[in-house]
Structure formats: C-alpha cells, structure tokens
Amino acid sequence: MQYLKCGAEKFEFEIKPLGKLCKLCKSEVPVVTLTTQNLKLCKNCFSKIQQRRLSEAVKKYRMFGPEDRVGILLSGGKDSATLAHLLKKTFPEISFQGLYLNLGIRYYSDFAQKAVEELCESLSIPLFVYDLKAEKGFSIDDFVFTSFKDKICSVCGTIKRYLFSKVARELGLTVIATGHHLDDLLSTYLTLFFNGDFISIKRLVPVNLPLFEGQAKKIKPLYQIPEREIFFYAVLNELPLEGCACPHGEITPSKKIKGILEELEKENRTFKYQLLSVFLKGFIPLLRENFEESTLVPCKVCGEPTASVHGICGFCRRVNLLSRIEDKTLELSLAKWQKIEESSERQKWMVFDVREKEDYLKGTLPSAKWISPSLLENEKDLFKTFRPFREKNLLFFCYSGRLSYLFTLKLRKMNFRAYNLKEPEQILGIDQVPENG
Ligand SMILES: [Zn+2]
Ligand SMILES: [Zn+2]
Numbered sequence: 001m002q003y004l005k006c007g008a009e010k011f012e013f014e015i016k017p018l019g020k021l022c023k024l025c026k027s028e029v030p031v032v033t034l035t036t037q038n039l040k041l042c043k044n045c046f047s048k049i050q051q052r053r054l055s056e057a058v059k060k061y062r063m064f065g066p067e068d069r070v071g072i073l074l075s076g077g078k079d080s081a082t083l084a085h086l087l088k089k090t091f092p093e094i095s096f097q098g099l100y101l102n103l104g105i106r107y108y109s110d111f112a113q114k115a116v117e118e119l120c121e122s123l124s125i126p127l128f129v130y131d132l133k134a135e136k137g138f139s140i141d142d143f144v145f146t147s148f149k150d151k152i153c154s155v156c157g158t159i160k161r162y163l164f165s166k167v168a169r170e171l172g173l174t175v176i177a178t179g180h181h182l183d184d185l186l187s188t189y190l191t192l193f194f195n196g197d198f199i200s201i202k203r204l205v206p207v208n209l210p211l212f213e214g215q216a217k218k219i220k221p222l223y224q225i226p227e228r229e230i231f232f233y234a235v236l237n238e239l240p241l242e243g244c245a246c247p248h249g250e251i252t253p254s255k256k257i258k259g260i261l262e263e264l265e266k267e268n269r270t271f272k273y274q275l276l277s278v279f280l281k282g283f284i285p286l287l288r289e290n291f292e293e294s295t296l297v298p299c300k301v302c303g304e305p306t307a308s309v310h311g312i313c314g315f316c317r318r319v320n321l322l323s324r325i326e327d328k329t330l331e332l333s334l335a336k337w338q339k340i341e342e343s344s345e346r347q348k349w350m351v352f353d354v355r356e357k358e359d360y361l362k363g364t365l366p367s368a369k370w371i372s373p374s375l376l377e378n379e380k381d382l383f384k385t386f387r388p389f390r391e392k393n394l395l396f397f398c399y400s401g402r403l404s405y406l407f408t409l410k411l412r413k414m415n416f417r418a419y420n421l422k423e424p425e426q427i428l429g430i431d432q433v434p435e436n437g
C-alpha cells in the first residue's frame with residue numbers, strides 16, 4: 001500500500017514475510033520492522049508495542065482517568081485512526097467520543113467523513129459530526145478569496161482548534177486527544193525555533209492543562225510514536241482511511257523539515273528521541289522559567305477566551321475577512337456554463353480539459369485545450385502555461401471534478417480567475433462516444 005503524505009513524499013508498505021520468526025514471540029512470521037530498534041516483528045507483537053507506548057504516555061502524564069469523558073479528534077487520516085484504535089484497544093473501560101469537523105472542502109471532506117464513520121462504527125465509538133458550512137455558512141475553500149489563499153493549512157488549523165474547543169465544552173468532554181506524533185512534534189518545534197516563536201514551543205507538550213474554566217485538557221498520546229510506524233499500524237490493522245488527499249495539501253515549512261529529520265535519522269537511529277528529549281527535558285523547562293503565561297480576555301466578537309492583543313480571536317478575525325467577499329464561486333454547474341456558452345460572455349473564457357490525452361482526442365468540449373494532468377506537479381511550469389491567459393476566466397474539467405478542482409485551487413492561489421466544472425460527464429455524453437473514437 002502507498003500512502004501519500006500531505007506534500008510530495010509518500011510511504012510505501014507491503015505486507016510480506018521479512019524472515020522466519022518474529023524477534024519477540026518467536027512463533028509468528030515477521031511482517032513489519034520497528035524502525036527505531038530495527039526489530040522484525042509479527043503484526044501482533046508490533047501492535048502490542050504501540051499499545052504499550054501509548055499506555056506509558058497516558059500514565060506518565062496522567063492524561064485521563066476513569067472519571068473523564070475523552071473526545072478523539074478524527075480527520076479520516078492514518079494518525080487519528082490509529083489513535084482511536086489504540087485508545088479503544090488499550091483502555092476499553094474509558095468512554096470515548098469521536099469528533100469530526102466537516103470543513104466543506106470539496107472532493108475531500110465528505111470522503112473523509114465516510115472513513116471516520118466507518119472507523120467509529122467498527123470500534124463502537126459514538127461520533128459527533130460538526131458541519132462547518134451548515135453551522136457557520138462558510139467553508140475552508142472560501143479562504144482562497146482572501147489574503148490567506150496560500151496559507152490555507154494554517155487557517156484550517158486555527159478554525160479546527162477553535163471549533164473543537166467549543167464543541168468539546170458543549171458536549172461536556174473533559175479531555176480531547178489528537179493524533180500528533182513524534183514527527184509532527186519535532187518538525188513543529190524546529191519550525192517554531194527558526195521563527196523565534198518560543199512561546200508556541202513552550203505550549204507544544206504532550207499535555208496542555210485547561211487555561212480557563214470549562215476548557216478540556218488537550219493530550220497527544222502518540223507523541224513518542226514515529227509517523228512511519230503509525231502508518232504501518234494503520235495498514236496492519238486495516239483501518240479505514242481517506243489518505244491525505246486534501247486538495248489544499250500545501251507543502252508547509254514543517255513538512256519540509258520532516259524530510260530533513262528522516263535524513264538525519266538515517267545517520268543515527270535514535271536521533272528523533274534525542275531531539276525530543278532536548279525539547280521536553282531541556283529547552284521547554286527553561287522557557288517556562290522565562291516566559292509567563294499570557295493573560296486571556298474574552299473575544300470582543302464571540303466571547304471565547306483569547307490571548308490576542310487586538311482583543312479579537314484568530315477565528316473571528318479570519319471569518320471577518322470572508323464577510324467582505326461577495327462572489328465566492330469556484331464551481332460552475334452545467335446549466336450555468338451552458339448559459340455562458342450561448343452568450344457574448346463566452347469570449348472572456350478559456351476551457352481546459354485535464355483528462356488523459358487519449359480521452360481528450362476522443363471528444364471534448366467545444367474549443368477546449370488539452371492540459372497535461374502532470375502540470376500540477378510543477379508550480380513554475382503551471383504558472384508559465386497560464387500566464388498568457390491572465391485576463392481570462394479559466395474553466396477546468398476532468399472526469400469526476402476532483403483533478404480539475406486541484407487546478408482550480410492552485411491557480412486561484414496564483415491569483416488567476418479559475419473555475420471548476422461540476423458533473424462534466426453529462427456534457428461529454430461519455431456513453432455516446434464510440435469505442436474507436
Ligand atoms: Zn511476534
Ligand atoms: Zn472570537
């Protein structure tokens with residue numbers, strides 16, 4: 001199985017025998033390597049080691065007890081799925097509550113929700129779904145119309161933290177668990193360090209106690225588990241995943257640092273644990289002595305506690321940007337496009353077919369140009385190709401809308417007026433295309 005991480009890299013893992021006997025139980029066939037100790041293990045022993053790591057983390061930091069109601073933030077990806085599976089297997093007596101935030105990201109959020117629903121059902125964990133579009137009237141995609149267009153991942157983070165914190169309180173949860181793992185923690189530490197953001201480093205710990213009455217405690221039970229092993233765990237246990245196919249999938253500085261960490265680990269197998277210890281045992285205690293906790297005030301707009309110097313929380317400031325945008329159209333329906341096609345507006349438009357070339361040759365929309373789907377992989381070439389059409393409206397289509405939507409978003413982020421066509425198969429009448437073209 002391949003698993004594309006957000007960004008360019010990917011993990012690969014195929015379940016096959018790695019030797020005769022598992023190094024621990026000495027009875028089963030080993031199928032997976034525990035990377036940090038280079039031990040070849042069977043599925044059972046590998047899963048048990050991860051359960052033990054999780055259980056140690058929970059006990060060491062007293063993350064929760066039998067009296068707690070623990071929410072698990074689920075995204076549809078491998079990290080949170082593994083977290084839920086490990087928690088449920090290790091602590092069957094605790095009452096867990098799954099939380100999913102549908103952010104209205106087209107061609108993604110609904111698929112991820114399905115994976116989360118399947119996961120919760122298989123683990124018998126109740127699930128609460130918060131629908132951003134239905135509750136607040138906007139979606140994450142709308143931010144491509146704001147100055148945050150190339151920082152969607154960061155906006156998404158702010159919005160998720162705000163809403164999860166609120167939802168947890170409304171549901172009476174005392175603890176919320178997130179799937180942040182060893183590589184997340186380390187790459188974020190280094191990114192923050194390079195930015196000189198020591199206050200944020202100080203807050204990035206396995207447990208954050210509530211800062212105000214009614215706030216849930218935040219825990220990261222996977223903080224000692226490397227990302228690669230989480231992926232192995234998810235595959236071995238056949239967890240339902242959506243993968244990391246978020247169309248925004250930006251390559252953030254912290255994702256680049258993950259690549260560097262992987263390289264350093266090749267030189268020294270315990271490097272990541274050394275670095276974790278430098279931060280948790282050395283640097284963060286020093287920061288605690290030197291930086292005081294910032295005071296919280298109620299946000300002037302929504303009333304939620306905020307440390308912002310403006311007195312308006314990050315959520316409200318970002319949402320306010322959206323209120324100034326009148327037209328947030330990113331997709332055209334078939335009917336809408338047909339109207340444009342028949343009108344004098346048509347000359348302001350260019351149409352691009354991003355399907356495979358052989359399908360384009362079999363039949364396409366009137367005057368559509370073919371664009372190689374691989375152009376998406378190179379931002380410079382993408383920009384150069386479309387630069388001559390700066391003044392035009394650009395309409396993209398593919399088979400399902402998913403790939404052409406990636407073009408639409410990428411070009412929007414480069415300030416082009418790009419649109420995606422919904423339900424393209426209806427226009428093409430694919431059924432009517434003769435087999436020999
Ligand atoms: Zn074994
Ligand atoms: Zn606010």
